[in-house]
Amino acid sequence: MTDRRHLLKLATAAATTLWLPRSGWGQLHAATDPFALGVASGSPRHDGVVLWTRLLAPAGTAAVTVQWEVAHDEAFARIAGRGQAQALPELGHAVHVEVPALEPDRVYFYRFMAGGATSPMGRTRTTPAPDAAVQRLRLAYASCQRWEHGYYSAWRHMRADDPDYVVFLGDYIYEYPNAQGAVRFPDGGWALTLDGYRRRYALHRSDADLRAMHAACPWFVTWDDHEVQNDYAGLTAGNGGPAVAGFAERRAAAYQAFYEHMPLRSGALTRALQGLATGAELRIHGQASFGRLASLYLLDARQYKDPQVCTRDGKPGSSYVDPATCPAWDDPKRSMLGAAQEAWLDGALAQGSRGWNLIGQQSVFGARDARPGPDRFLWNDGWDGYGAARTRLTDSLRRHAVANPVFLGGDVHENWVGHVKADYAMPASPAVGVEFCGTSITSRAGGDNSKLAARLAANPHFVFADTEKRGYGLVDLTPSRLTATLRVVDDVTRADASASTLAQFAVTAGRQAVEKA
16 A cells, blocks of 8 residues: 555655655656646746646556756746656656745746657746735636536637736536536546546546647646536535445545646645645635735635535525524534634735735635525535635725735636625625626526616625636736736637637725726
């Protein structure tokens, strides 16, 4: 049986050092391109970045020596760093290289070599120094790319928009075996095991537009439910698919596959792979700064989440609920983020940027009544189902006088733009921030725009919504202004879909107000 502590030591060493003993290292002998899944970078800091690839190695391949290079130029004439790493079979032959000692706010180029093959070239960049007077920044945000529902042309258009960084907000894969009206078809049935999740990630990475966007710039990544199972919460199973004995083991396999396919630092494995199987965290929430211009707080609203309450017929997972019929709805002990993450976020916000403070999380943040009229009808899987936790977060924003809070979300496959309120029960409550919840890359929404006017009237803190279009968002920041651009594709069922701007909004620094740009 593999010594998991030793494995973690190897994974950590491979990610953080320039040289390792060659004892036991193997060479790759593959008839096909071992770098067919592409390359990626992420978790950037002002002095370093994580480089990722995963070798497609034949079954039975031992640990493989992988060389990497980082350069100032595309010709790799000016090398900034080089080294070797191990692609371990226990980690699916994934490679995570934590490149140190880079210059802040600089573009670099990178590549990997193994078995006589060279990977595609990737482009990455570090973040600005903490005290830098940054004058501009472009972030793209996206979520929800169900394979069956369409082609990934949105990534191609995002690449042309040339963001500095991508913020991915969850549902990178879906665990389902198929869908009605599928445009393309996943293989392997339900994703339930480590091998099944690995295959599903590899399927997604087979898409050329997705690979190209990963290679274009660094990503900040978090997850939602479909990386494991629809509507799961913490160690409580969700719904959908065949019954599997031991949800903790399924979650551990899914978490390992997520780590293997994302540009995460080795420190995310807080208690090695063995710990995942016993409920240990995979630490993915964190903070990044972009000089004095902005801070990003990337949250995990799934791993530490209390189970949903009052789901219809007592089933696991989510449903819409009338809070008046649910005694546990306002239980102050219930949390979306978990007590430890809530405390971390409160402390981080207390020390946050005096410029823009971007909070990247999974869903719509504001209250969203789905049934206009005297009775409320709210979704118990989103922040509406965790109202006390939402109030604790908005209270933290007010208590620390956080400058210019901006929430970025996903999950609902619709665009929602609005104001974050101190108290959603009081229409006159002051705004304490703004939010841009983005649509999906491909995943379908539940309806059309025919009822939007009534829904917006019932939820006046929102100023715009659209349920029909798929795409992504762009956030352009300067010290005085934020501009949010909602980019959509015309038809996700066509690989050659065109893109356009659905709407554009502006926020002036110092004012918690969204205006049409």
